[in-house]
Amino acid sequence: MTEGQTLFLILSLLYLSDCLVWTGGRTVLFSSPWCHQWRASFAGDYFGNADGSVALLNPLPPLGSSFWGHWVPVSMSPSGVCAFTLQAFQGTGRPFQTGIVLAYEEISELRADGKHLLLNGSRFTKCCTAEQAKFLAELIKRVSCEPTEKREKLIRESLVVQFAKEEALNHLAQVSDLAAGMRWTCSSFFIFLYVITPIMVSAYGLIRFVIPVAVVMLLSALFISVIYFRGHKTLFQSQPYDRLSNVVKMILCPPVAIRAADRLTLNAMSRFHPVLLANLLLGSDSLAFARAVIRDLKHPIQHDLTDPRAVSIVSWHAACELDVCTKFLEAQHSTILDELLSPPSWDGVSSAYCPRCSCQFATRLGECPDCPGVELLPFSVAQTSEATHE
Ligand SMILES: [Zn+2]
Known part of the structure; x- marks a missing residue:
């Protein structure tokens, strides 16, 4: 050479x-x-x-x-924060999450250190960017200063601004x-x-x-x-x-x-929600993207959280994000939640389907083998007869 x-x-x-x-x-x-x-x-x-x-x-x-x-690596509810979110995004695996849970009253010190969010002097979670860590630190600080009844509004607003x-x-x-x-x-x-x-x-x-x-x-x-x-x-x-x-x-x-x-x-649009970015960039494919996000929030794969406080916080946060996402999609596509969660077209032989990944199965009972913890739903008589007549 x-x-x-x-x-x-x-x-x-x-x-x-x-x-x-x-x-x-x-x-x-x-x-x-x-x-x-x-x-x-x-x-x-x-x-x-x-x-x-x-x-x-x-x-x-x-x-x-x-x-x-x-997406943020933290779930928030009016009672506290948890370093865990229910979304699995693609496939059946979630990124590593500590699942640490703290009530707002238990937080005495809060700051961002680069991509890390530090609570009470210890690393709580690692964010995607330093800006996301700062955003979460400020949000948690604001929410923790408010009485419980006002916290829901603040958390919801923090999601709504991502859909501007x-x-x-x-x-x-x-x-x-x-x-x-x-x-x-x-x-x-x-x-x-x-x-x-x-x-x-x-x-x-x-x-x-x-x-x-x-x-x-x-x-x-x-x-x-x-x-x-x-x-x-x-x-x-x-x-x-x-x-x-x-x-x-x-x-x-x-x-x-x-x-x-x-x-x-690369990070210039990252303060906006991925569902909004999909709406702006993906054109006709944006609905399929949104459908996957909505189904993942509505039918999450099983998790290993054992602390009831953590389960309550992550479930509340997922429900709040689902609601904000749905309202945005309704305004954009006149699409109601039922349409996004509707069963797949019946293949003519299957008895049940997975509400998360839409795969169809001959068996009527049990979990989807691809989505741990997600129970199969049977096709109704109306759905199968409608498909037969088509
Ligand atoms: Zn599935």
Whole structure:
């Protein structure tokens, strides 16, 4: 392998490693690899562990667009907080959760430390982002200061603001504007570094081009860093540390600058609920996404909580989130909860179905083998005769 090829391989590996993003167990990745159609993906079974997995963003121009949607790792009710949520998102596994439960009266000290939420000096739970940890710390502080009868309103409002569609639309337009120009610059840099440079080096040799290429790389990285810095300051005013550390990375390792748009957008919409993001991005597929979320909240897989206080808090929180989600969907699609929870079309031979995953079974009794703890529901005579007549 020549020196030029070795250098090209190192630069390619550096770049590809930056196209990999970690998707946590409470996160959905909305991506549009060719800046056209959006899709939603969760942490998979491969290339990861119990807490999440690695996803590959489109490495080729036009580089694609990506947003993360995060669920909170905490359940709240008017009586207390629990480091456990009922959602399993995709598949049948929940991310690791401690299940620690505290009444508000038991909380004497509360603060966010990076992604960690600290209660009474101990780590209560790890959030998806530092902003989510701050948001939860402030929310729990506000709720704990109120009398019990006012807490429900505050918790519900904290969910309702995550469904502010008008605000989300405006913010999405702003983020997309900031990222679009940057993406063109990043794509041009990619073409220079991985198309034009290898051709020139293979034709005329490395020695002649090494200094000009290094200068252009540095200037490109500086230019992209300036655009990124401005965009990040507009979107994330309270995160100067992230801004500076990313700029330093881009200047020290110019191929990293090609993914600058992702660094700007991935968490830019994450204060909104994933169901709202699906509504904005997925088009006709958004209802299927919402249906899966609603069914997961309504028919959660079994959990191993034994503390009655914890069970009460997580059940209350799931019911509250289900209600807020349902009201949002009713307003958007004129879809009522019954339609989202309706049985699947009868296959002509099965006797029962799983209300969570919609699989159909010949047996009428028992749990769904794919959804532990979820009891099968029998098809009614009306449902089977209606399907027969169709
Ligand atoms: Zn099932």
